[in-house]
Amino acid sequence: MKLRDLGEFGLIERIKQVVASDSPDVLIGIDDDAAVVRVGRSTLVVTTDAFVEGVHFRFDYFSPFELGWRLMAANLSDLAAMGARPLFAVVDLAVPADADAEEVTDLYYGMREIGARFGVRIVGGDTTSSPGRWFLAVTLLGAADGGRYALRSRARVGDVIAVTGWLGSSRAGLELLTAGGGRHRAEPVLEAHLRPVPRVWEGRFLVQRAGVRAMIDVSDGLSSEVNHLCRLSGVxxxxxxxxxxxxxxxxxxxxSSGHDPFDYALHGGEDFELLFTIPPEKWADLSKRWTRHFEIPLTAIGRIVRPERGIVLLTEQGERELLPGGWQHFRSNTDAPDACELRPGERP
Structure with missing residues (x-):
């Protein structure tokens, strides 16, 4: 079977069968935002992300500094979704021999700047030559303080579904950049795409002090993340x-570009916000305390229901199935499912 037929998630399922571990020190393996392992008395959280030129980024609108920032931010967002405290990173880099040394240095400055905000230290990695395009990967190590961490699989019927920050901003920023829009326009959405700020402190707060049940970061698109969380939680x-x-x-x-803003919010991806569930009796208290600690909004967007109800989008016209419509590697991403898209003239 070709990967274009199997898809990214089908491939992951096959890999799981090969590498599944029964070690008591592997607390969480494949299926979450990061792995959780026990080392002595410590509970560590490990994640990795790779960026490939032409797949994840283009240099006609990314500077090396912004690329480094975004690569580190993507990894930090995975730890944020677990509620972990970031610690150390190693970086793998493959670049063409004719790349400018200053560009590589700027890449590391970008990683260092966003990483330092959250206490990350880059402690090593590997460099090698590439026959053409840039390839980058970061592996990030964090700690689950007190052995507490969030998972995608703990949602329960009746939970409130909530999300931090804003949805669709990164997609809007990408559309503006690829259309040749100047960087003086719509600064918030450009920043959301080029220099996203992962919700590390928010994730730690939600795990350590708010009692969230399930959590996932919004990297592949809200519609995909809701489906992931529900599948693993059985709801x-x-x-x-x-x-x-x-x-x-x-x-x-x-x-103005002929797109549906709800399509951006549901399927755009790369917002690096946190989607989580929390018992309804804890939601009101969290809402009040949130504004004392954070400036970004916190919004209840739905509720967890029984699995036979399915995963649905509710509009004024009724409800329809919410299919995963975000990015998936190996498959064509031009034909996102339209079962949850609003029709022209239809309002939510």
Missing amino acids: GAVIEAARLPIRPVVRELAL
Whole structure:
């Protein structure tokens, strides 16, 4: 079977069968935002992300500094989804021999700057030559303080589904950049794509002090993340389109380019926000305390329901199945499922 037929997630399922471990020190393996392992008395969290030129980025709108920033941010977001405290990183780098040394240095400056915000130290890695395109990978190690960490698989029927920050901003920023829009326009969405800020402190707060049940970062798109979380938790979900937090500038940019802003919010991906569930009796208290600690919004967007209800998007016109429509490697990503998209003129 070709990978284009199997898809990214089908491949992951095959890999799981090969590398599954019964070691008591492997607390969480494949299937979450990061692995969790026990080393002596410590509980460590490990994640890795790779970026390939032409797949994840293009240098016509990414500077090396911004690329380094974004690569480190993607890894930090995985640890944020576990509620972990970031510690150390190693970096693998493959670049053409004719690349400028200054570009590589700037790449590391970008990784260092965003990493330092959260206490990360880059302690090593590997460098090698590439026959053409740049290839980058970061492996990040963190700690689950007190042995506490979030998982995708703990959602329960009745839980409130909530999300941090804004949805669709990164997709709007990408559309603006690829269309040749200047960097003076719509600065928040450009920053969301080029220099995203992972929700590390927010994730630690939610795990250590708020009692969240399940959590995942929004990297592949909200529709995909909701499906991942529900599949692993064995539940269904109702998402209310009218509650999705979308910046006014994202709505404006989407509509001006002939796109649906709700498509950006549901399928855009790479927002690096946190999607989580929490018992309803804890939601009101969390909402009040949140504003005392963080400036970004926190929004309840739905609820967890019984699995037979399915995973649905609720609009004024009724409900429809919410299929995963975000990015998936190896497959064509041009034909996202439209079962959850709003039709022209339809309002949430």
